[in-house]
Amino acid sequence: MSIEKSDIEKIASLARIRVDQSAVPEIANRINDILKMVDSMQAVDTADIEPMANPLDAVQRLRVDLVTERNQREAFQAIAPQVEQGLYLVPKVIE
Amino acid sequence: MHNKTLAELSKGLASGDFSSSELTKHYIGRIKQLDPTFNSFISVTEEQALAQATAADSRIASGNTTPLTGIPIAHKDIFCTAGVKTSCGSKMLDNFIPPYDATVVEKFNQSGVVSLGKTNMDEFAMGSSNESSFYGIVKNPWSLNCVPGGSSGGSAAAVAAQLAPASTGTDTGGSIRQPAALCGITGLKPTYGRVSRYGMIAFASSLDQAGPMTRTAEDAAMMLNIMAGVDEKDSTSMDQPTPDYTEQLNNDLTGLRIGIPKEYFGEGLTPAIEQAVQSAIKEYQSLGAIVKEISLPNTALAVPCYYIIAPSEASANLSRFDGVRYGYRCEDPEDLLDLYTRTREEGFGDEVKRRILIGTYALSAGFYDAYYKKAQQIRRLIKNDFVAAFEDVDVIMGPTVPNTAFEIGEKSNDPVSMYLEDIYTIPTNLAGLPGMSIPAGIIEGKPAGLQLIGNYFDEGRLLNVAHKFQQATDWHLQTPASQIKRVER
Numbered sequence: 001m002s003i004e005k006s007d008i009e010k011i012a013s014l015a016r017i018r019v020d021q022s023a024v025p026e027i028a029n030r031i032n033d034i035l036k037m038v039d040s041m042q043a044v045d046t047a048d049i050e051p052m053a054n055p056l057d058a059v060q061r062l063r064v065d066l067v068t069e070r071n072q073r074e075a076f077q078a079i080a081p082q083v084e085q086g087l088y089l090v091p092k093v094i095e
Numbered sequence: 096m097h098n099k100t101l102a103e104l105s106k107g108l109a110s111g112d113f114s115s116s117e118l119t120k121h122y123i124g125r126i127k128q129l130d131p132t133f134n135s136f137i138s139v140t141e142e143q144a145l146a147q148a149t150a151a152d153s154r155i156a157s158g159n160t161t162p163l164t165g166i167p168i169a170h171k172d173i174f175c176t177a178g179v180k181t182s183c184g185s186k187m188l189d190n191f192i193p194p195y196d197a198t199v200v201e202k203f204n205q206s207g208v209v210s211l212g213k214t215n216m217d218e219f220a221m222g223s224s225n226e227s228s229f230y231g232i233v234k235n236p237w238s239l240n241c242v243p244g245g246s247s248g249g250s251a252a253a254v255a256a257q258l259a260p261a262s263t264g265t266d267t268g269g270s271i272r273q274p275a276a277l278c279g280i281t282g283l284k285p286t287y288g289r290v291s292r293y294g295m296i297a298f299a300s301s302l303d304q305a306g307p308m309t310r311t312a313e314d315a316a317m318m319l320n321i322m323a324g325v326d327e328k329d330s331t332s333m334d335q336p337t338p339d340y341t342e343q344l345n346n347d348l349t350g351l352r353i354g355i356p357k358e359y360f361g362e363g364l365t366p367a368i369e370q371a372v373q374s375a376i377k378e379y380q381s382l383g384a385i386v387k388e389i390s391l392p393n394t395a396l397a398v399p400c401y402y403i404i405a406p407s408e409a410s411a412n413l414s415r416f417d418g419v420r421y422g423y424r425c426e427d428p429e430d431l432l433d434l435y436t437r438t439r440e441e442g443f444g445d446e447v448k449r450r451i452l453i454g455t456y457a458l459s460a461g462f463y464d465a466y467y468k469k470a471q472q473i474r475r476l477i478k479n480d481f482v483a484a485f486e487d488v489d490v491i492m493g494p495t496v497p498n499t500a501f502e503i504g505e506k507s508n509d510p511v512s513m514y515l516e517d518i519y520t521i522p523t524n525l526a527g528l529p530g531m532s533i534p535a536g537i538i539e540g541k542p543a544g545l546q547l548i549g550n551y552f553d554e555g556r557l558l559n560v561a562h563k564f565q566q567a568t569d570w571h572l573q574t575p576a577s578q579i580k581r582v583e584r
């Protein structure tokens with residue numbers, strides 16, 4: 001499988017990364033090199049193989065639903081690019 | 096003092112040969128003098144280190160110590176440190192000062208270990224050469240025109256150049272073992288789940304694991320004693336007994352069954368590295384071990400499988416860097432979408448963006464089954480190879496990397512050839528097994544690594560097997576002394 005330049009724009013938009021038009025051919029070439037390298041997987045018959053998400057096949061531990069963290073809003077917002085009255089500021093979304 | 100191992104420093108502190116403050120000042124001095132050449136640190140926390148050293152000296156005076164109390168070490172800049180910049184090698188986090196400590200850092204702090212600072216690394220741990228760091232390349236202390244490996248390249252270079260007696264590292268596809276091999280030090284990637292990932296900035300969550308980077312296996316055991324253990328803040332950490340790893344170090348190796356995977360000695364392996372590995376295996380035979388050839392038939396699929404799984408998980412993990420709550424934000428965003436897309440364009444480097452794009456593609460509608468699900472199935476085949484092998488052997492050995500340290504710039508324009516450097520380390524991460532690299536030779540002035548792979552949660556045996564080799568040989572004692580002298584002048 002290989003990807004076209006138009007695919008790069010679509011993927012970049014899904015990934016929320018702006019890509020300069022002039023860089024698209026180079027990115028497409030590099031990604032195609034990598035896709036060519038991973039293509040050897042397609043020749044392997046994996047019909048009955050259960051996909052493995054965790055190397056120990058472990059599942060998430062459950063815990064009692066209790067509040068364990070204290071509120072640290074001020075500490076967390078001290079490192080934010082822009083806050084006001086305890087709220088994170090972003091460009092206006094609704095006109 | 097900088098020639099000493101952790102074990103020796105521990106004895107020196109206990110017997111009052113020197114204080115933690117003296118030791119810490121000594122290392123800070125070396126970093127100031129030498130690191131402008133190597134660039135192994137992103138941040139040096141002198142003031143904090145000296146305060147920690149003073150506190151450690153009081154602890155030592157009152158007898159309230161652990162074996163590493165008062166010893167200064169370095170932390171890879173992927174571990175969150177409260178109040179100290181944690182960049183992960185990225186412009187995206189150049190202004191990020193975490194409000195909390197990673198569990199690993201907290202455990203070292205509680206043990207009275209001094210932190211010298213934060214070491215350089217490939218951006219978001221994505222790389223095998225340390226060339227993708229926002230903070231510039233790191234030079235290999237053995238050969239200044241060569242890379243130190245990556246992604247824990249700063250940690251490895253700092254230990255090799257004796258700017259720190261030990262460092263923490265992380266390993267997603269070889270990022271502890273490969274730089275350890277290229278810089279001639281000892282590096283251990285524990286079993287997935289052995290060490291808490293809490294506060295360790297995530298790259299690929301089902302593969303990432305933290306471990307020690309040291310001069311000796313004994314030192315790695317001392318570090319792992321602090322690092323290992325279940326953590327309620329990391330639901331993937333495993334509730335398994337954690338032995339005292341220093342206790343098994345001297346176990347006899349008579350009858351140890353070593354498996355040599357034939358797939359690790361194929362095309363692409365530098366003949367001199369193969370010879371170094373074969374000599375090491377002979378050494379083990381003389382220590383009483385039994386050597387068997389084994390097969391890990393799906394080895395060639397590991398790199399392809401990894402380059403779907405790791406970027407896919409990275410694309411999800413790195414979606415959190417959006418310029419809203421912390422980290423870099425672009426100037427004058429027009430609207431919310433512009434804020435996200437330009438922040439991410441400007442904040443991430445090329446390799447990170449490439450991997451996010453590949454991961455996004457592999458997870459996107461219509462391609463998921465062909466890529467991500469397929470890779471997860473192949474991942475199980477790779478694990479099954481190891482499970483079958485460990486029915487007949489106790490430890491698996493081979494080269495850590497196919498080549499010695501390559502030149503800066505040699506592979507930076509060819510990602511696929513860089514990826515193939517990790518062909519022997521990646522399978523271990525996919526399977527979740529513990530792996531180690533120990534020095535086993537010097538080829539044209541550059542170190543070669545021997546890789547040891549153990550069964551699940553069998554770090555104690557790996558450290559024992561590595562320690563016995565280091566008792567019988569002196570490769571781990573070799574240092575790039577002549578290079579460092581040249582820099583000192």
